[in-house]
Amino acid sequence: xxxxxxxxSHQVTQMGQEVILRCVPISNHLYFYWYRQILGQKVEFxxxxxxxxxxxxxxxxxxxxxxxxxxGSNFTLKIRSTKLEDxxxxxxxxxxxxxxxxxxGTRLSIL
Amino acid sequence: AQSVTQLDSQVPVFEEAPVxxxxxxxxxxxxxxxxxxxxxxxxxxxxxxxxSGSTLVESINxxxxxxxxxQTSFHLRKPSVHISDTAEYFCAVTPLxxxxxxxxxxxTGTLLAVQP
Numbered sequence: 001x002x003x004x005x006x007x008x009s010h011q012v013t014q015m016g017q018e019v020i021l022r023c024v025p026i027s028n029h030l031y032f033y034w035y036r037q038i039l040g041q042k043v044e045f046x047x048x049x050x051x052x053x054x055x056x057x058x059x060x061x062x063x064x065x066x067x068x069x070x071x072g073s074n075f076t077l078k079i080r081s082t083k084l085e086d087x088x089x090x091x092x093x094x095x096x097x098x099x100x101x102x103x104x105g106t107r108l109s110i111l
Numbered sequence: 112a113q114s115v116t117q118l119d120s121q122v123p124v125f126e127e128a129p130v131x132x133x134x135x136x137x138x139x140x141x142x143x144x145x146x147x148x149x150x151x152x153x154x155x156x157x158x159x160x161x162x163s164g165s166t167l168v169e170s171i172n173x174x175x176x177x178x179x180x181x182q183t184s185f186h187l188r189k190p191s192v193h194i195s196d197t198a199e200y201f202c203a204v205t206p207l208x209x210x211x212x213x214x215x216x217x218x219t220g221t222l223l224a225v226q227p
Contacts, residue, residue, distance in 0.1 A: 006154075033214065043155070043201060043217040056212040091155060093215075098143050098162055098205070100215060104154035 002026040006092050006103035013082055014111055021077045021106045023092030032075045033093040033100060034067065036060070043091065049075065082110045113138040113204050117218035125226050126194055132187040132221045134176075134202030142204040144185040145215070146176055149199040158200070161185065172196075197225045 005024045013019045025032050034046040047057045049067055057065075066078045075094075079086055087110045093100040114137045124130045136142065146158040159168050159176045166178040176187045185202060202218040 031213070035215070042219040043203075043215075045214040045216070048212045048214055050212075055210075056214060095213075098213070099145055099157050099160050100213075101157070102147070102155040 004092055004094055004101050004103035006106050010107045012109045016081050019079050019082055021090050023075045025075055025094030029094035029096050031095050034077045035091045036088040038088045084110050086110050113216045115202050115204055115216055115218035117202055117221050119221045121222045123224045127191045129190050130192050132200050134185045136183050136204050141207045145203045146187050147201045192225050194225050
């Protein structure tokens with residue numbers, strides 16, 4: 001069965017550094033998402049992406065965040081200047097019809 | 112806007128006992144409903160979905176959930192749990208016809224802790 005793959009599985013970064021989280025959605029899917037889960041808390045929506053543009057973003061997704069689908073297969077989340085509170089598990093998801101299919105996540109640790 | 116409430120943060124249960132994990136939602140429009148499971152140190156896996164049709168939906172590993180529109184609930188049940196069912200269970204909703212978004216709104220999760 002096709003899967004959503006995310007790399008790296010764990011990313012450790014110094015505060016203030018840029019980080020790029022990578023996702024390869026299921027190949028024929030058209031809708032893409034990023035969610036995050038701070039340790040011990042619920043999964044929160046960050047951004048949705050369709051037809052090469054953001055369709056919705058949450059309050060969390062401020063100017064420090066950006067998404068890109070550079071080559072028709074990858075879907076990336078960039079955090080420009082990381083903060084301690086960005087430490088979380090980040091999940092990528094994709095779909096055509098329901099449901100959304102999730103990757104295994106990237107654990108981002110900010111030091 | 113939608114919201115999801117999972118009142119039980121943790122449910123301890125003995126192996127082979129029945130279990131019910133509760134989920135209630137609030138929405139001004141019709142929604143699709145989902146249960147996702149997260150095993151330790153793993154990602155989110157779809158367990159069950161309700162899109163339309165029969166209000167009782169079943170998974171391949173013995174879980175079932177029933178959509179109750181009048182009570183705005185989608186409780187998850189299993190008649191006999193195994194140690195391997197130990198995981199965090201998340202209830203989630205998304206509005207019908209949400210167009211290019213259809214973001215998922217998650218509950219806070221319930222940790223099912225199965226004891227021998």
